[in-house]
Amino acid sequence: MDVVSGLLDGPRARGAFLLRSHLTAPWGMRIEDGAPLTIIPVLRGSAWVGPATAGGHDAVDHGVVVESGDVVLLRGPEHYVVADSAETRPTVAVGPTDECRAIDGGPSPMTVFGVRSWGNDLQGETVIITGTYPLGGAVGRRVLTALPHRVVLRRGDVDSTIVDLLAREVVQDLPGQEAVLDRLLDLLLITCLRAWLDHPQAPGWYRADADPAIGAALRLIHHDPAHPWSVESLAHEVRLSRAAFARRFQALVGEAPMAYLTGWRIDVAADMMLADDTATLASIARAVGYSSPFALSAAFTRVRGLSPTEHRRRGA
Known part of the structure; x- marks a missing residue:
């Protein structure tokens, strides 16, 4: 999405x-x-x-x-x-x-x-x-x-x-x-x-969607956050060199590809936690590309400053 x-x-x-x-x-x-x-x-x-x-x-x-x-x-x-x-x-x-x-x-x-x-x-x-x-x-x-x-x-x-x-x-x-x-x-x-x-002050990630290469990379990330994406694999998909892809992504989106990927995964995970309070952390971790609930919990806490359990409690 x-x-x-x-x-x-x-x-x-x-x-x-x-x-x-x-x-x-x-x-x-x-x-x-x-x-x-x-x-x-x-x-x-x-x-x-x-x-x-x-x-x-x-x-x-x-x-x-x-x-x-x-x-x-x-x-x-x-x-x-x-x-x-x-x-x-x-x-x-x-x-x-x-x-x-x-x-x-x-x-x-x-x-x-x-x-x-x-x-x-x-x-x-x-x-x-x-x-x-x-x-x-x-x-x-x-x-x-x-x-x-x-x-x-x-x-x-x-x-x-x-x-x-x-x-x-x-x-x-x-x-x-x-x-x-x-x-x-x-x-x-x-x-x-x-x-x-549609106004000029729109954020970088929205304007970047119009770029043939970076827009395609963003859609790959959005549609399949569970895939083990890397800078190299994303660059290969959009037919750019690793260095050229990383430079263009940073310039248009405003952050590095892996930082954006992490942020998107954590955002999707946070959304899933609130959408279904019966979903386990393990199932959410698999859905957003983390190898275990512990890995997701550590990344979530680092990015959000609170644990998944606390996020769910506040959302409830």
Whole structure:
């Protein structure tokens, strides 16, 4: 599989938090949930999104204005502010368990309007959806690491039919609704990632996929991590000398071939551990190219800084 497919393969969104907000200015929300990734489509009106610092912005990051049709990706766990403008101070704070409190200690200006719907005015000029994505799939760690803290995709970058469908379904309460919303959030995330990866700031491993030789080598690694790949064998497969292959791989991907292979194997192993808690470490080791569970455990601990057992415990 390629890295983008791997992002949502295995542990997918389960019970993701989704909320449709109806707002009339002035309004401001400080989000303190620490979610690893948040998706905010703007359905109507406009909003300002920026860091949760004093005054709503700082000298380095002045935030960004987003309008109808735009979608924002926010990589956590940093807190952030969503408001009608940069000058509006937040009046409510949303915590890690989705509780909402008024910042001044008084009553909250927000009202629950129905299923996954709230705000300060049901007929408000601004409507946004907030989806917090509980990313458990470790293969997606490469994408998260590459993502900047904030990605803004403008109208036309993302298929509006997906956003429209999510907007309709988020306020429904039908059988299987949670599963429907989780899958729609998956689909929107993949669509956003595709749009972002088409931009010049895409990570090296994505741009390298277009190179005939290095792209082929990456696909060999992705499709068969259990194979005993070496620099020599990969170079032979793509018909380059060992030295030329190693130089080109390093230049395009940003790391050496064996370092990339190790990282991919560990990411796939981590994903498998969370996807099936009955899978033994021995079976996972075989699937990703390690001779024994001990070899996998040692490599996993060296790369991740925690043991496979601890990784599984945290994932659970």
